[in-house]
Amino acid sequence: MRSDCMWGLLLLLALSLGQTKAQDTNFTRPVFYCGGDLVAESGFVGSEGFPEFYKPNTKCTWRITVPEGNVVTLSFRIFDLEAESQCRYDYLDIYNGQSNLVQKLGRFCGTFRPGTQISTTNTMMLEMVTDGETQSRGFLAYFSGTKPYGNDEQFCGGKMTKSQGEIKTPNWPDKKYPPGTSCSWLITVEPDRVIQVKFDKFVLEADTYCRFDYVAFFNGGERDDSRLIGKYCGDQTPQPIITSGNELLVQFVSDLSVTSDGFFGYYSSIPRGSQPMTVDSGPSTGASAGRVRPAEKERPTATTTQPPAPTTTTTPPTKKPTRNRNNKNGGRPNPLCARACKRDGTIKTSFCSSEFVITGKVNSVSPGPRGTVSINVSLIKAYKSGRLTITQVGETMAVKLVSQCKRCPLISRGGNYIIMGQVDEAGRGTLVPGAFTAQYKAAHHRLLVNISKQPC
Numbered sequence: 518m519r520s521d522c523m524w525g526l527l528l529l530l531a532l533s534l535g536q537t538k539a540q541d542t543n544f545t546r547p548v549f550y551c552g553g554d555l556v557a558e559s560g561f562v563g564s565e566g567f568p569e570f571y572k573p574n575t576k577c578t579w580r581i582t583v584p585e586g587n588v589v590t591l592s593f594r595i596f597d598l599e600a601e602s603q604c605r606y607d608y609l610d611i612y613n614g615q616s617n618l619v620q621k622l623g624r625f626c627g628t629f630r631p632g633t634q635i636s637t638t639n640t641m642m643l644e645m646v647t648d649g650e651t652q653s654r655g656f657l658a659y660f661s662g663t664k665p666y667g668n669d670e671q672f673c674g675g676k677m678t679k680s681q682g683e684i685k686t687p688n689w690p691d692k693k694y695p696p697g698t699s700c701s702w703l704i705t706v707e708p709d710r711v712i713q714v715k716f717d718k719f720v721l722e723a724d725t726y727c728r729f730d731y732v733a734f735f736n737g738g739e740r741d742d743s744r745l746i747g748k749y750c751g752d753q754t755p756q757p758i759i760t761s762g763n764e765l766l767v768q769f770v771s772d773l774s775v776t777s778d779g780f781f782g783y784y785s786s787i788p789r790g791s792q793p794m795t796v797d798s799g800p801s802t803g804a805s806a807g808r809v810r811p812a813e814k815e816r817p818t819a820t821t822t823q824p825p826a827p828t829t830t831t832t833p834p835t836k837k838p839t840r841n842r843n844n845k846n847g848g849r850p851n852p853l854c855a856r857a858c859k860r861d862g863t864i865k866t867s868f869c870s871s872e873f874v875i876t877g878k879v880n881s882v883s884p885g886p887r888g889t890v891s892i893n894v895s896l897i898k899a900y901k902s903g904r905l906t907i908t909q910v911g912e913t914m915a916v917k918l919v920s921q922c923k924r925c926p927l928i929s930r931g932g933n934y935i936i937m938g939q940v941d942e943a944g945r946g947t948l949v950p951g952a953f954t955a956q957y958k959a960a961h962h963r964l965l966v967n968i969s970k971q972p973c
Contacts, residue, residue: 547561547563549562549563549564549565549566549567550565551565551572551575551577552577552578552579553579553580554579554580554582555579555580555581555582555660556582557583558583558584558661558662559583559659559660559661559662560659560660561657561658561659561660562579562581562591562643562657562658562660563655563656563657563658564577564645564654564655564656564657565577565655566655567595567654567655567656567657568595568654568655568657569654570652570653570654570655571598571607571645571647571652571653571654571655572647572652573647573648573649573650573652574647574648574649575645575646575647576644576645576646576647577644577645578642578643578644578645579642579643579644580615580640580641580642581640581641581642581643581660582615582639582640583639583640583660583661583662584639584662585639586639586664587639587662587663587664588635588636588637588638588639588662588663588664588697588699589635589636589638589639589640589641589660589661589662590633590634590635590660590661590662590663590697590772590773591611591633591634591635591641591643591658591659591660592633592658592659592660592772592773593630593631593656593657593658594657594658594659595630595654595655595656595657596625596627596628596629596630596631596656596657597628597653597654597655597656598625598626598627598628598653598655598656599626599627599647599648599650599651599652599653599959599962600626600627600628600876600896600897600898601626601627601897602878602895602896602897604624604625604626604627606626606647606648606650606651607626607645607646607647607648607651607652607653608624608625608626608645608646609624609625609626609643609644609645609656610623610624610643610644610645610646611623611624611625611634611641611642611643611644612641612642612643612644613636613637613638613641614636614638614640614641614642615640615641615642616642617642617644620701622634622636622641627896627897627898627914628653628898628899629726629914630728631728632727632728632729632731632770632772633697633729633770633772633773634770635697635698635699635770635772636699637699637701639662641660650959651959651962663697663773664697673685673686673687673698673700673702673769674700674701674702674769675702675703676702676703676705677702677703677704677705677784678704678705678706680706680707680710680785680786681783681784681785681786682704682783682784683781683782683783683784684702684714684767684780684781684782684783684784685779685780685781685782686698686700686769686779686780686781687700687779688779689778689779689780689781690718690778690781693776693777693778693779694771694776694777694778694779695771695776696771696772696773696774696776697771697772697773698769698770698771699768699769699770699771700768700769700770701766701767701768701769702765702766702767702768703738703764703765703766704764704765704766704767704784705738705763705764706763706786707763707786708763709763709788709789710763710786710787710788710789711759711760711761711762711763711786711787711788711789711790712759712760712763712764712765712784712785712786712787713757713758713759713760713784713785713786713787714734714757714758714759714765714767714782714783714784715757715758715782715783715784716754716755716780716781716782717781717782717783718754718778718779718780718781719749719752719753719754719755719780719782720752720777720778720779720780721749721750721751721752721771721777721779721780722750722751722771722772722774722775722776722777723750723751723752724750724751725908726908727748727749727750727751729750729771729772729774729775730750730770730771730772730775730776730777731748731749731750731769731770732748732749732750732767732768732769732770732780733745733747733748733749733767733768733770734746734747734748734758734760734765734766734767735765735766735767735768736760736761736762736764736765737762737764737765737766738764738766746758746760759787765784854888854921854922854923854924854950858924858925858926858927858950859950859951860926860951860952860953860954860955861951861952861953862953864935864953864955864964864968865968865971867937867952867953868900868901868937868953868965868968868969868973869973871901871937871938871939871952871953872901872903872904872905872938872939872940873899873901873902873903873905873936873937873938873939873940873946874899874900874901874935874936874937874965874969875894875896875897875898875899875900875901875902875905875916875935875936875937875946876896876897876898876900876933876934876935876936876957876961876962876965877894877895877896877897877898877915877916877933877934877936877957878894878895878897878931878932878933878934879892879893879894879928879929879930879931879932879933879934880893880894880895880915880930881893881930882928882929882930884923885919888921888922888923889919889920889921889922889923890919890920890922890923891917891918891919892917892918892919892920892928892948893915893916893917893918894915894916894917894918894934894936895914895915896914896915896916897933897957898962898965900965900966900968900969901969903940904940904944905940905944905945905946906943906944906945916946917945917946918936918938918945918946918947918948919941919945919946919947919948920947920948921947921948921949921950922949922950924950925950926948926950926951926952926954927954928954932956933956933957933958934954934955934956934957935953935954935955935956935957935961935965936948936952936953936954937952937953937954938952938953
């Protein structure tokens with residue numbers, strides 16, 4: 518059924534595609550080549566051979582040009598590249614122009630479909646790089662030329678060098694910001710100072726991963742994922758944002774659908790180190806993870822004093838039993854933790870019985886309440902997710918897991934694993950001692966894909 522739907526989509530695309538140097542038609546389906554020049558008002562661009570697996574050890578470059586006076590909007594229909602938290606192996610780079618020397622709009626990999634990408638001129642460049650190992654289906658995207666703004670009052674962005682100023686969405690405050698907008702502010706202050714941004718009003722289209730309309734902040738003057746301070750959307754006003762240096766890049770993007778009231782904020786130059794900040798790595802409703810907020814004051818640890826055990830002249834004091842770290846609720850042993858530390862079932866049976874099946878890199882392992890262990894994982898790929906909550910930190914997808922016992926399953930920080938388990942009411946993955954976990958290697962990807970296609 519999935520294959521029939523895919524070929525049905527391709528047949529529809531074949532009827533709508535025009536001739537370009539990067540694609541051709543054979544009256545049954547479009548043929549996508551490795552790079553080329555696409556000069557048209559609109560069209561489709563896809564990885565070489567799509568929907569077949571892309572080739573290893575390749576570098577393909579597509580240059581898109583739409584009519585003068587328009588900007589390029591790129592909307593992804595399908596996206597499936599080898600996943601890696603830093604996109605080091607297979608990835609797609611998108612540039613705001615036809616050279617890799619101009620602003621990079623983003624680097625993408627994995628199976629998470631990127632939001633709409635919008636250039637500031639009538640050109641855009643895509644560059645896809647693959648290594649010699651794992652391959653996937655690739656990508657399919659639709660590009661079109663659209664008008665950047667309806668009138669001069671909608672202009673936004675620019676270079677700002679004063680010690681304070683304002684940033685706001687187009688049309689503020691009279692009406693909603695327009696669709697298909699891309700604004701970039703480059704703010705520079707004195708070398709010995711940093712930049713603080715505060716918002717008075719903030720209402721953008723809400724999405725769990727801020728894929729559609731968002732504002733992003735980067736330390737320095739370039740869009741570099743390693744310098745991302747935060748990416749925000751929804752109707753929750755971000756806490757004040759402070760840079761690490763004297764330069765800040767602010768990028769606002771809206772796609773071609775839902776719009777909202779927008780935002781109004783102001784920046785100011787402040788002394789370096791005047792307000793310590795921490796990054797909240799957890800998700801928040803209506804805004805992406807990576808929210809920056811003022812550091813909380815250290816709270817005193819609450820302690821309780823046990824009353825002395827009653828004694829008599831004939832009965833010696835009773836020695837207080839030692840509490841097992843895996844105990845719950847008044848010291849009662851957790852029966853799960855008494856089980857042998859051994860996987861239950863095979864990879865196939867565990868796949869079917871588990872509510873989630875993922876591969877990922879373990880970023881942290883820390884003690885949790887009542888003998889549990891909290892595990893943060895950067896997602897490589899989700900083969901089965903169910904109700905599992907997947908959040909975004911910068912360009913990386915992540916999940917939070919809870920292991921019921923400390924000693925097993927055996928998971929160490931920094932390793933890549935196959936992890937299977939159940940999902941609790943809060944959307945967290947839960948692991949018991951018999952849960953299936955194993956060291957992950959690239960060769961496991963195809964095995965897991967094949968298992969996912971088989972009936973349980």
